Amino acid sequence: xxxxxxxxxxxxxxxxxxxxVIVAIFPLLAGYVVLxxxxxxxxxxxxxxxxRVGPHGLLQPLADAVKLMIKEDIIPESAxxxxxxxxxxxxxxxxxxxxxxxxxxxxxxIADMNIGLLFIFxxxxxxxxxxxxxxxxxxxxxxLMGALRSSAQLVSYEVAVGMAMVSGLLLAGTLSMKDIxxxxxxxxxxxxxxxxxxxxxxxxxxxxxxxxxxFDLPEAxxxxxxxxxxxxxxxxxxxYFLAEYSxxxxxxxxxxxxxxxxxxxxxxxTPAFHFLDYAPPLVxxxxxxxxxxxxxxQTGWDQKFIMAIFTGICFVITVPLAAAxxxxxxxxQAGVHGAFWFIAKVMAxxxxxxxxxxxxxxxxxxxxxxxxxxYLIPLSIVNVMGVATAIVLHREAGWNPVVSIGxxxxxxxxxxxxxxxxxxxxxxxxxxxxx
Amino acid sequence: xxxxxxxFGEAVREAxxxxxxxxxxxxxxxxRSICQFAREQEKFDMLTDLTAVDxxxxxxxxxxVLNLYSFPKNERLRIKTHAxxxxxxxxxxxxxxxxxxxxxxxxxxxxxxxxxxxxxxxILLPDEWQGHPLRKDxxxxxxxxxxxxxxxxxxxxx
Amino acid sequence: MDEPQNPATALPVxxxxxxxxxxxxxxxxxxxxxxxxxxxxLKLDGERIEAxxxxxxxxxxxxxxxxxxxxxxxxxxxxxxxxxxAAVSNGLGYCEAVEKLLGAEAPPxxxxxxxxxxxxxxxxxxxLWLGTHALDIGALTPVFYCLREREEVLKxxxxxxxxxxxxxxxxIGGLQYETYDGFEHDxxxxxxxxxxxxxEYEQLLTGNRIWVGRTKGIGILTGEQAIALGVTxxxxxxxxxxxxxxxxxxxxxxxxxxxxxxxxxxGDTYDRYLVRMEEMRQSRRICLQAIExxxxxxIMAKVGKVLKPPPGEVYHAIEAPKGEIGYYVVSDGxxxxxxxxxxxxxxxxxxxxxxxxxxxxxxxxVAIIGTLDIVLGEVDR
Numbered sequence: 001x002x003x004x005x006x007x008x009x010x011x012x013x014x015x016x017x018x019x020x021v022i023v024a025i026f027p028l029l030a031g032y033v034v035l036x037x038x039x040x041x042x043x044x045x046x047x048x049x050x051x052r053v054g055p056h057g058l059l060q061p062l063a064d065a066v067k068l069m070i071k072e073d074i075i076p077e078s079a080x081x082x083x084x085x086x087x088x089x090x091x092x093x094x095x096x097x098x099x100x101x102x103x104x105x106x107x108x109x110i111a112d113m114n115i116g117l118l119f120i121f122x123x124x125x126x127x128x129x130x131x132x133x134x135x136x137x138x139x140x141x142x143x144l145m146g147a148l149r150s151s152a153q154l155v156s157y158e159v160a161v162g163m164a165m166v167s168g169l170l171l172a173g174t175l176s177m178k179d180i181x182x183x184x185x186x187x188x189x190x191x192x193x194x195x196x197x198x199x200x201x202x203x204x205x206x207x208x209x210x211x212x213x214x215f216d217l218p219e220a221x222x223x224x225x226x227x228x229x230x231x232x233x234x235x236x237x238x239x240y241f242l243a244e245y246s247x248x249x250x251x252x253x254x255x256x257x258x259x260x261x262x263x264x265x266x267x268x269x270t271p272a273f274h275f276l277d278y279a280p281p282l283v284x285x286x287x288x289x290x291x292x293x294x295x296x297x298q299t300g301w302d303q304k305f306i307m308a309i310f311t312g313i314c315f316v317i318t319v320p321l322a323a324a325x326x327x328x329x330x331x332x333q334a335g336v337h338g339a340f341w342f343i344a345k346v347m348a349x350x351x352x353x354x355x356x357x358x359x360x361x362x363x364x365x366x367x368x369x370x371x372x373x374x375y376l377i378p379l380s381i382v383n384v385m386g387v388a389t390a391i392v393l394h395r396e397a398g399w400n401p402v403v404s405i406g407x408x409x410x411x412x413x414x415x416x417x418x419x420x421x422x423x424x425x426x427x428x429x430x431x432x433x434x435x
Numbered sequence: 436x437x438x439x440x441x442x443f444g445e446a447v448r449e450a451x452x453x454x455x456x457x458x459x460x461x462x463x464x465x466x467r468s469i470c471q472f473a474r475e476q477e478k479f480d481m482l483t484d485l486t487a488v489d490x491x492x493x494x495x496x497x498x499x500v501l502n503l504y505s506f507p508k509n510e511r512l513r514i515k516t517h518a519x520x521x522x523x524x525x526x527x528x529x530x531x532x533x534x535x536x537x538x539x540x541x542x543x544x545x546x547x548x549x550x551x552x553x554x555x556x557x558i559l560l561p562d563e564w565q566g567h568p569l570r571k572d573x574x575x576x577x578x579x580x581x582x583x584x585x586x587x588x589x590x591x592x593x
Numbered sequence: 594m595d596e597p598q599n600p601a602t603a604l605p606v607x608x609x610x611x612x613x614x615x616x617x618x619x620x621x622x623x624x625x626x627x628x629x630x631x632x633x634x635l636k637l638d639g640e641r642i643e644a645x646x647x648x649x650x651x652x653x654x655x656x657x658x659x660x661x662x663x664x665x666x667x668x669x670x671x672x673x674x675x676x677x678x679a680a681v682s683n684g685l686g687y688c689e690a691v692e693k694l695l696g697a698e699a700p701p702x703x704x705x706x707x708x709x710x711x712x713x714x715x716x717x718x719x720x721l722w723l724g725t726h727a728l729d730i731g732a733l734t735p736v737f738y739c740l741r742e743r744e745e746v747l748k749x750x751x752x753x754x755x756x757x758x759x760x761x762x763x764x765i766g767g768l769q770y771e772t773y774d775g776f777e778h779d780x781x782x783x784x785x786x787x788x789x790x791x792x793e794y795e796q797l798l799t800g801n802r803i804w805v806g807r808t809k810g811i812g813i814l815t816g817e818q819a820i821a822l823g824v825t826x827x828x829x830x831x832x833x834x835x836x837x838x839x840x841x842x843x844x845x846x847x848x849x850x851x852x853x854x855x856x857x858x859x860g861d862t863y864d865r866y867l868v869r870m871e872e873m874r875q876s877r878r879i880c881l882q883a884i885e886x887x888x889x890x891x892i893m894a895k896v897g898k899v900l901k902p903p904p905g906e907v908y909h910a911i912e913a914p915k916g917e918i919g920y921y922v923v924s925d926g927x928x929x930x931x932x933x934x935x936x937x938x939x940x941x942x943x944x945x946x947x948x949x950x951x952x953x954x955x956x957x958x959v960a961i962i963g964t965l966d967i968v969l970g971e972v973d974r
Contacts, residue, residue, distance in 0.1 A: 482823055509842070532822055544657075559649065
């Protein structure tokens with residue numbers, strides 16, 4: 001009996017270790033994503049951002065984490081205690097579970113499911129339960145309104161996002177995350193070039209799904225104080241925060257896998273571009289060099305020491321990347337290089353989120369709904385039909401793939417323009433009737 | 436100003452110019468119709484301010500002061516009326532809706548009651564507060580200690 | 594909504610019967626975007642506002658009562674504490690009102706310096722408005738740009754009179770301080786840079802679809818409604834009434850300078866935004882003209898150390914950044930004013946809130962509060 005259990009367990013030992021690593025490391029990474037966000041924000045707003053805790057605020061995430069953990073944990077008297085307790089956990093659970101199916105690099109994958117994409121889609125939608133329950137359990141008007149907005153928003157945008165995914169799936173012909181990347185490696189182009197409209201819809205929809213600005217209505221701080229998080233404090237609040245950032249990374253990972261070629265290097269199939277394999281170690285070496293350059297500029301030995309530690313971390317990452325040269329094709333060499341490109345793409349995607357957040361004002365709720373139902377959903381349907389037509393034209397009628405894609409793309413873009421025009425007319429009409 | 440005199444005769448008690456400002460003192464009873472006239476015929480379309488001054492030694496201690504402005508004529512006009520403590524003053528809210536909060540403030544600060552004002556309650560002070568602080572017999576350090584004690588749980592903040 | 598909502602007879606917002614479709618939401622007095630301690634009770638049907646009630650007074654300090662117990666000069670710093678983001682304008686109104694009461698007039702040099710500082714203050718006040726208004730609507734970035742420019746104005750104030758916020762820059766009868774060396778240079782440099790900066794804000798917001806969607810058609814106030822409710826300042830001008838005390842009844846040195854009064858047509862939040870943006874440009878224009886030619890001469894009229902204005906009363910109003918700020922000062926011939934009444938523009942503009950907010954959504958409430966540009970220190974006094 002025991003041996004049997006051991007036997008079963010030993011089969012999954014790597015999955016368990018991977019899972020533990022993700023649960024252990026991700027909160028820290030999320031903290032650094034927050035730091036990154038604050039630094040990007042500061043840069044856009046002509047400020048410096050966190051500079052006090054550690055050199056350039058590098059220890060800020062740790063300080064924040066400690067602060068949040070030792071903060072008083074307040075549960076409102078009229079709250080439903082059990083659900084109040086459960087809700088943030090549920091959110092984080094859903095966010096973390098999605099990581100199981102995300103292929104970071106060739107071989108760096110916890111669970112290679114044949115329904116990987118569907119799994120992520122389903123699990124990440126579960127996170128909304130945490131928000132709705134938390135908002136309801138708080139027993140506050142602001143929280144309730146935040147929760148209601150959040151659920152309405154998710155329902156509306158899930159359709160468009162799902163349709164956008166379908167347009168990619170039609171081309172790849174599989175739901176397995178690994179095989180989707182495999183298809184892109186095999187065909188030689190990323191799906192974003194085949195279904196650009198689908199990618200744009202996914203981008204907009206994923207911002208809305210993760211409740212990020214300009215669609216951050218569930219937590220709109222100027223209207224609903226903090227929306228569903230109003231009554232939360234301390235560690236529970238931190239859990240919601242963690243869930244939000246893990247969701248951001250999850251949608252970034254899905255977009256990367258589905259549209260941006262996953263772990264593939266740009267021009268992966270072209271031998272002439274093999275020199276790009278030197279980029280990852282060189283980039284990391286550059287970062288290391290910059291850190292070394294900054295060490296003497298820090299004031300105080302403690303700051304210098306911390307800077308040195310970060311230099312060391314950068315260097316440790318450089319070593320396997322460099323060791324995998326000259327041309328990583330298989331095994332762990334391909335794995336680390338794949339992971340580098342994957343993370344770089346996810347970060348670029350997340351950067352777009354941040355960029356949008358600091359540039360745009362917030363939508364109003366009815367405008368958000370309008371954008372979802374009047375523009376994105378019709379457009380996503382047209383897009384799916386367009387992609388399907390292109391595939392049929394190519395496979396059944398034998399058209400040149402470029403021509404068939406081009407024709408359907410033009411039709412889709414025309415449909416988008418028509419939608420925008422119709423929307424503008426509608427707006428004019430409502431403005432007139434209001435005046 | 437002459438037109439006001441001609442129209443309302445005795446109701447306009449005094450009229451003079453002080454530092455180039457036109458001032459009318461009118462009967463409280465006729466206040467509303469005079470204001471109506473000022474707005475409609477004389478085009479004083481904006482009520483800039485409505486306030487009061489307390490003269491405790493006078494027979495009618497409160498002087499209610501309305502500052503009007505006319506957009507077409509680019510002129511200001513001040514209409515004053517007098518009221519004794521507890522006497523009702525006709526509200527001008529039907530003439531200028533702007534009077535809503537201003538009359539509430541007057542009631543709050545002086546305890547002048549306006550007749551025809553539906554929502555006359557305190558505006559700056561809490562609803563249950565006792566006393567009208569801008570009256571001259573209200574000392575500057577005086578406050579509603581009972582209220583403070585009950586609602587803020589402290590002894591007088593002074 | 595032809596007739597403005599009568600603020601007094603507006604439906605009192607009371608708790609509905611449990612189970613009804615309406616909820617009552619209390620916004621404030623502690624809320625991120627009520628600009629201080631304003632409390633708004635909203636009766637909501639879903640997210641749509643059916644009725645609203647502003648509850649104010651949380652910041653009441655009895656400024657008018659204090660005035661009766663201080664001498665004329667002693668009261669001057671108190672007025673800075675009302676609209677604390679436009680203290681210079683408040684001070685100008687008070688000083689001019691008392692001067693009018695005394696029959697005195699500030700010398701030409703003092704008038705010009707007053708004009709420059711007041712216009713700089715208008716820019717600073719509008720910048721703070723722009724930043725917070727944008728922040729309320731969800732644009733996080735403009736506020737930092739706005740504060741950066743406002744800082745430059747505050748630096749000029751600091752150099753001139755030693756204070757940044759509650760400046761007490763003017764005295765009854767003129768100025769206490771001569772301008773510092775390099776004052777003209779500082780103002781000119783600020784004005785030269787400022788042109789580009791306004792462009793920058795406009796690029797971020799004016800054409801932005803989300804911004805336009807959030808502000809166009811929101812909180813409409815027609816010209817008649819605005820006048821009936823006593824609304825003044827940029828909200829009045831945005832409703833199409835081209836009226837500015839600086840032109841209509843010039844004070845300080847405004848009659849010497851060329852500037853335009855911007856105005857809107859629709860009276861919505863977007864128009865108010867455009868009007869204020871243009872006002873900043875016009876203020877810059879006034880500053881540039883004034884700085885060219887500051888007359889020399891004394892900066893203080895002969896008013897004496899102890900002010901005993903002859904008995905009488907005076908109402909003097911100036912165009913503050915928020916609207917018409919008026920001082921009604923009654924003198925009984927002693928050293929203390931018998932009564933000082935402040936006509937606070939924020940207080941009276943806030944009265945229009947109910948008219949503007951009905952039928953809109955919760956998210957629009959913050960846009961409307963922002964666009965009214967109220968300062969609770971002035972509302973509550």
